[in-house]
Amino acid sequence: MKDWLKALPKVELHLHIEGSLEPELMFALAERNGIALPYASVKEVRAAYDFSDLQSFLDLYYQGMAVLRTTDDFNDLAIDYFRRAQAEGVVHVELSFDPQAHLSRGIGFDVQIEGLTRAMRHAEREWGLSTALIMSFLRDKPAEDAMAVLEQAEPYLELIDAVGLDSAESGNPPSKFTEVFARAKALGLPRVAHAGEEGPASYISEALDVLDVCRIDHGVRCLEDQELVARLRETQIPLTVCPLSNVRLKVVERIQDHPLPALLDAGLKLTLNSDDPAYFGGGVLDNYLSCEQAFGWDKATFITMARNAIEVAFMDEGRRQVLLAKLEDYSQAA
Numbered sequence: 634m635k636d637w638l639k640a641l642p643k644v645e646l647h648l649h650i651e652g653s654l655e656p657e658l659m660f661a662l663a664e665r666n667g668i669a670l671p672y673a674s675v676k677e678v679r680a681a682y683d684f685s686d687l688q689s690f691l692d693l694y695y696q697g698m699a700v701l702r703t704t705d706d707f708n709d710l711a712i713d714y715f716r717r718a719q720a721e722g723v724v725h726v727e728l729s730f731d732p733q734a735h736l737s738r739g740i741g742f743d744v745q746i747e748g749l750t751r752a753m754r755h756a757e758r759e760w761g762l763s764t765a766l767i768m769s770f771l772r773d774k775p776a777e778d779a780m781a782v783l784e785q786a787e788p789y790l791e792l793i794d795a796v797g798l799d800s801a802e803s804g805n806p807p808s809k810f811t812e813v814f815a816r817a818k819a820l821g822l823p824r825v826a827h828a829g830e831e832g833p834a835s836y837i838s839e840a841l842d843v844l845d846v847c848r849i850d851h852g853v854r855c856l857e858d859q860e861l862v863a864r865l866r867e868t869q870i871p872l873t874v875c876p877l878s879n880v881r882l883k884v885v886e887r888i889q890d891h892p893l894p895a896l897l898d899a900g901l902k903l904t905l906n907s908d909d910p911a912y913f914g915g916g917v918l919d920n921y922l923s924c925e926q927a928f929g930w931d932k933a934t935f936i937t938m939a940r941n942a943i944e945v946a947f948m949d950e951g952r953r954q955v956l957l958a959k960l961e962d963y964s965q966a967a
């Protein structure tokens with residue numbers, strides 16, 4: 634099954650590119666930029682990744698990304714991830730980035746976007762990997778800051794496929810960003826948002842009602858509201874679920890306790906993703922494998938997950954048809 638899951642054409646819809654920074658690259662970039670790290674070794678970094686909740690992770694996530702300073706750094710970060718992703722059978726990646734977390738360190742928007750989009754072009758050329766870019770707003774910062782970033786992004790809108798909402802969820806409801814998301818919509822940008830990871834089910838409803846999102850990142854707490862579950866089933870709004878992330882951030886205690894089987898039983902449109910692979914113990918394939926081990930899902934279930942992701946990805950219709958056909962061929966051979 635491992636080989637079969639590896640060769641299954643998989644799509645990654647929920648990936649924070651800054652969360653793909655492996656300790657080895659963190660050290661290399663720190664040296665290149667003359668930055669001192671608070672760790673003596675790669676081993677020490679990995680040992681520090683013992684999180685009690687989302688905030689304890691975010692503290693290290695923002696600390697780690699401080700090694701990213703130049704266009705080359707952003708390029709190298711994304712190339713490093715794309716190389717690993719394609720090697721584990723990922724055929725399309727939607728990477729989100731957190732411009733505010735870099736602007737606040739004096740790193741220009743142009744530096745970030747030029748580095749990331751150079752890597753995206755390289756991935757398409759070198760590995761035939763298609764990509765999309767999601768610009769995420771930090772929900773624990775004022776909405777005015779997000780609006781300012783959106784304004785700054787306007788010259789680059791051609792390069793941005795959607796906007797998102799991430800960082801500390803509790804106490805930062807989607808409605809805080811009503812105007813920002815309305816502006817993004819007016820600019821023609823599709824919208825997604827993290828909701829129902831640590832925050833309540835009502836944040837998922839709010840993201841749908843107020844931000845008019847087309848996908849929910851995480852969304853696992855929807856099960857606390859059966860009316861919402863019915864709505865998600867009827868509309869087939871996709872959830873980008875990240876099981877290993879949920880274990881590492883103690884949203885659930887063990888993978889066996891994860892609500893994925895209940896979400897599946899409820900008829901929801903689910904996809905499997907990695908979130909922050911360098912911090913949570915693995916990429917997309919590891920997330921698929923952990924579900925196989927925990928829930929014993931059959932091939933048909935994994936094919937459905939992979940197909941869901943292709944169906945709801947931000948990709949052109951030609952590419953979507955190619956990937957659907959590729960998946961169909963693969964499932965026939967199964």
Ligand code: HPA
Nearest residue numbers: 649799800801827908909
């Ligand atoms: O898992 C996450 N949740 C919220 N914000 C984030 N930013 C990076 N990863 C995450």
Ligand SMILES: [Zn+2]
Nearest residue numbers: 799827850908
């Ligand atoms: Zn996330």
